[in-house]
Amino acid sequence: MALLLLAAGCHHPIRVVTDSRVNVFGPSPQNLGPLMPMPVAGSSATTTRRIALIDVDGLLLNQDMTGLYSDGENPVALFREKLDAVSKDPCYAAVVLRINSPGGGVTASDMLRHDLQGFKARTGLPVVACLLDVGAGGAYYLATAADHVMVHPTSITGGIGVILNLYNLEDAMAQYNVAGVPVKAGEFIDLGTPIKAQTEDGRAILQRMAEEYHARFREMVLASRPQLRAAPPIVFDGRVFTAQQALSLKLVDSMGYLDDAVQIAGQMGGAPGAQVIVLHRRHDRARTPYDTTPNFPVQGGILPLSMPGLERSRLPTFLYLWQPEPTLERAAVGR
Numbered sequence: 441m442a443l444l445l446l447a448a449g450c451h452h453p454i455r456v457v458t459d460s461r462v463n464v465f466g467p468s469p470q471n472l473g474p475l476m477p478m479p480v481a482g483s484s485a486t487t488t489r490r491i492a493l494i495d496v497d498g499l500l501l502n503q504d505m506t507g508l509y510s511d512g513e514n515p516v517a518l519f520r521e522k523l524d525a526v527s528k529d530p531c532y533a534a535v536v537l538r539i540n541s542p543g544g545g546v547t548a549s550d551m552l553r554h555d556l557q558g559f560k561a562r563t564g565l566p567v568v569a570c571l572l573d574v575g576a577g578g579a580y581y582l583a584t585a586a587d588h589v590m591v592h593p594t595s596i597t598g599g600i601g602v603i604l605n606l607y608n609l610e611d612a613m614a615q616y617n618v619a620g621v622p623v624k625a626g627e628f629i630d631l632g633t634p635i636k637a638q639t640e641d642g643r644a645i646l647q648r649m650a651e652e653y654h655a656r657f658r659e660m661v662l663a664s665r666p667q668l669r670a671a672p673p674i675v676f677d678g679r680v681f682t683a684q685q686a687l688s689l690k691l692v693d694s695m696g697y698l699d700d701a702v703q704i705a706g707q708m709g710g711a712p713g714a715q716v717i718v719l720h721r722r723h724d725r726a727r728t729p730y731d732t733t734p735n736f737p738v739q740g741g742i743l744p745l746s747m748p749g750l751e752r753s754r755l756p757t758f759l760y761l762w763q764p765e766p767t768l769e770r771a772a773v774g775r
Contacts, residue, residue, distance in 0.1 A: 473721060475525050480716045489533040489711035491702055492526045493718050494519070496537055499761075500544025500578045502551060515544075516551050522719045523559040532717075534709030535559075536701050537569040537586060543577020543599060543761040546653050552578070553660065556585045566708035570701035571595045571692070576680050578760035580691075581657060584664040587708065590701045591683040591692040598691060599762035600661060601678025602653045604646060609634045632757070653758050665690070680762050 480493065502516040526532050537556075543549060560567060569575070569586035576599030583589050583597075591597055613619065613635065620635030631642050638646075658676050662668055667690050668675060675689055686692045694704075706712045 475521060475719045475721065477525075477529075477717045478720055480718050487711060487714055488531055489709070489714040490529070490531045490717045491705050491709065491711070491714045492522070492532050492535045493702070493716055494522045494526075494535060494537055496539045496541055496552070496579065496582065498541055500541055500548045500552060500582075502545065502548040516548050516555075519552055520555050523555060525719055526565070527559060527563050532563075532565060533711035533714050534565055534705035535567045536698075536705045537567060537583065538572065538698060538701075539569055539575045539579050539583055540572040541576075541579035542574050542763070543579050543581070544759065545578070546602065546758045546760050549578025549581045549760045550656075552582045553585045556582065560585075560587075566705060568701045568705040568708065570698050571597050572698075574680075574762065576762035577601070581660060581760050584661050588694070588701075588704055589692040590694045590696050590704065591686055592697065593683050593695055595683045595686075596680050596762070597683070597686045598675070598679060598681040599760075600654075600657055600676050601760075602650045602657065602758055603761055603763055604632070604650055604758050605763075606632050606638065606646075607634045608637050610636050650758060653760075657760060 477490075496515070496519060498515065500515055502514065504514045526535060556567065559565075566588070567586040568588045568590060569583035571579070571583060571589070571591045572595060573592075574596045575583055575591070576597055580597055580599060610620075620633070622630055622633070622635075624630055628642060628645060631645060632638070654676075671689055675691065681689065681691065683692075683695050687695050694700075702716055703712075706714050
């Protein structure tokens with residue numbers, strides 16, 4: 441809605457265009473019941489062996505994503521639950537990670553990768569990561585822990601970098617004669633506050649932190665893909681790449697489609713023709729390899745509302761996230 445406001449201390453009215461602000465997060469998710477293995481239509485059952493198809497979608501955060509008509513599951517918790525279900529069933533021969541994510545929190549991405557490494561150590565099962573629309577930032581960080589990384593011909597991947605979104609609202613607040621008056625003990629306890637400009641010392645502290653997280657990202661990637669030690673510097677400067685570019689730079693192992701990833705997983709697991717299983721909740725659709733477990737807020741598709749800062753306020757600080765524009769955390773958050 442458009443409003444005309446006469447700000448205190450200003451000579452002319454200020455035209456402000458703003459969005460309605462409503463609470464759409466709702467209560468915490470209810471108990472959705474256990475995961476169920478669903479054979480995907482078209483997959484053969486010529487053997488008793490299985491290939492698990494596990495989806496990793498949306499913004500990767502270690503928190504519930506609640507919303508209107510949303511199951512709002514925590515993507516980190518859901519990933520662990522699916523890995524645990526596969527590890528308890530001796531019929532599984534391999535796993536395919538179906539990844540469609542621009543990344544997420546540094547810690548959430550690291551937890552996902554750690555869980556995948558632990559799963560591989562416990563079970564010895566081969567894991568194939570298949571990147572769909574996007575597999576960048578923390579999603580690529582996770583994918584490199586797989587035994588084989590396949591990229592869809594039109595995917596975007598890479599994004600080996602770190603970002604911390606800070607905003608300076610000091611001037612905007614001053615237009616309304618609003619000033620922050622913090623009471624603090626510790627010079628840098630308000631590091632990153634939006635109510636004043638950052639000092640050079642404060643910015644240097646945050647920069648060193650970002651560089652440390654970036655170095656960890658680089659080290660984890662090189663540990664899994666040592667062939668990248670000879671890669672040009674552009675691989676690690678945060679930029680993203682097309683599928684063909686990523687293949688040429690050895691960021692991925694092959695290019696193909698999800699069916700190809702399933703075939704490779706079956707070969708690696710010694711179970712060609714194995715039945716493909718999607719782990720899903722009781723009422724989730726699971727009929728093809730492209731069906732996902734819906735765990736994202738869908739209010740963005742129901743209520744055409746944009747709430748600046750509302751989702752952003754729930755983000756962690758440092759992110760392994762390809763962020764082409766600041767409102768990336770849209771309704772797809774937390775899929």
